[in-house]
Amino acid sequence: MPKEIINIGLDIGSDTIKILGAFREGNNNLYRIKFFEEADSLGFFKGRIKDENDLAKAVKDLLERVKERYNIDVETVMVNISGDKLEVFNNSASVSVGSANEKVTELDKERVEEDVKNVALGNNKSILRVFPREWKLDNEKDIVDPLGLQGIRLELDASIMTCFSGDKEALEKVIKSTGIDIEDIVPTPFADATLLLDNSQKELGVALVNIGFGTTSLIVYEDGKLLDLIVFPVGSSNITNDIAVGLKTEIHIAEKIKKDFGITLPSSKKIEVKLDSGGKLVFSERELRNIVAPRVSEIFSDLINKRLKKIGKEGKLPAGIILTGGGAKLKGIEDFAKKEFKLPCKIGYPENFIGFDKKDPSYSTVCGLILLGDDFEEDIPSSNKIKKWIKEFFSNFKP
Template sequence: MSSNDIIVSLDIGTSKVRAIIGEVANGAINIVGVGSADSEGIRKGAIVDIDQTVQSIRNAVDHAERMVGIQISDVYVGIQGNHIGLQTNHGVVAVSNEDREIGEEDIERVLQAAKVVALPPEREIIGLVPKQFLVDGLDGISDPRGMIGVRLEVEATVITGAKTATHNLLRCVEKADLHIAGLVLMSLASGQMALTKDERSMGTALVDIGAGSCTLAVFEQGSLVATSTLPIGGEYVTNDISYGLRTQTEQAEKIKLKYGCARVEDAADDQRFKVMRMGSNVEKEFSQVDLANIIEPRMQEIFHLVLQEVRRLGYADKIGGYVLTGGTVAMNGVLPLAQAELESSVRIAVPDYIGVRDPAFTSGVGMIHYASRYMRSRSSGGTAVKKTSSRKASSSAPARPGLFERLKNMFSEFI
């Protein structure tokens, strides 16, 4: 396999770090390798220990490398969290060509103009996503290249993040001896793959319920219009099981994965299991119904908080449905419970690829889709982040622009 045909996504989550290898051939994507490792050093989606996070990244990448038999040097890194913010901005430039034909340079200049926003010193721009272009007042244009005009405008969503959180994430990846090919907003990438064109246009909330956090992304008129992160997820369910059954957290997680059911009415009383209690050498038997009585209230709370957050964002009446993803929603009974609590149409998004048919892989596979479509087409020039051919740069290599300078311009490729 040629390295030019390979895209690797790195999903650094609270419970797992996942490295997914995608091979691009004739415009089609095949998932050829998946590496997964327990995530250490992450709490509620935030990095709390650099060294442990670095080791988790290395373990996941090594696992993926052994599966495929290649060395991974470049990765697209997913970013999310409650520090992410969205704001709309407008850019205007005059077309520079004498024949008034809009070219790449004009598009680049108008995107740079849209990045001129006032930000607090602790925040920085990590992405820019054009909503539409306008040529001499004509709106609704998705790609103005080759058109004739005098005035070029863009309406764009500026993605900002906290410098501390962003730099710590990138620092961990660099310390794992990996080159960052791009930074991807995970909710944006997941939405491009998990939602249909109609869902993105008519108004849909994508809810990613992970272990430590729940990320909500609202899409309307084809664009991401709001995002929010709630500090609650599958870990809370595990902790409830641990307290309820008086057992170790590790055993509670295994029980949840094997016997967990989100609704009592869907649980089977004849499905029984034994649990070693804390402070005792005696095992006690429980049924799936007992377990569901612990899980259901917490899952109801998660969906209640999601509904509250949608209302707080002001999109309660604009959303036509919900799409669920993330490892927690793979549990039995989640879909009917969500439909009852959210009082709307709900479906679960699962990647349609062998080996990753699990909601937990939606973000990682979505990043590969997003990178292949928006971030690689012009990676050989312009302002795209260039790739290196090996993990560690040679000491004799010429000096390159700073990483964060390159990342600031990266999302200008998303047109």
């Protein structure tokens, strides 16, 4: 009997690199983890590759650890791409229905989906994803799926997600140098949304905010459609830096203070932290709050809310704000967000992965990549599926 088909996600972040292998249990939405490893990130910061060799070494070391601990040779991965050069814009295209009976076929849909990509991108831009917003047939609007309907002119309004070509090429070069193939390159916010947002939230209107180590991303949906996406070059590392400067202490001590105490109350209660020298760093909860709260407020108000205001959605998202990413583990951030956004807010984390014991929002992206791996399997041509099944089948007979 063939082995389970394992989907593998590789999440490259500014703080850590995570690799996860998991397979779906039967026909339900539960995934069982086959392996998981993470390591400190090298050569990568604020969503962009800074040193290809350092990053390639970090990824290769992680792959070797998977081989050593689980006896699994990783061959292909779903990998994320991020950075403040991710952009979304809208475009439309139309084609004549090709069949003699004037019924829309899959080929018609594929033709218009290709035509909608024909747009002047400018220099150094690459298309990552096309998200259908609305299908129209002979000017009949709001068609969910035109397949099989009768008409003459098929039109598609779509959101197109792009990245900086240099970032994509550098990522491909790094992964190729490790000896594995890329199954698909996925924008980080889309991986997060795939895992954490359901259709009802997307219909009502929702914003998903990923506070990473080096960046913060925002993706917004309404009426079931992608409305906006942006990545800011500010993350939880900025909070750590502020604590280090404000309390005049080392970065690793500041990181520990951030993780242990988060957004404290404005009280005079004293906090004592042991130093490597054997001494103590003493400060009040109010002092710490006066350092941490302004930076979090900057992320929420000056960046996220300002963007929501620009698209006319400030305070107008019934499904609220979902916070995820490592920065969402900051103590007190959920209540702080509710006050800043004046909307329902909650922390989003993987819930349908058997093997993750803790509710950790820093795992959202890598788990989202696993779900998208399933979608990728369904979308690839049947001949490729057969080849992959044969490969999986005969791997059972290897000594």
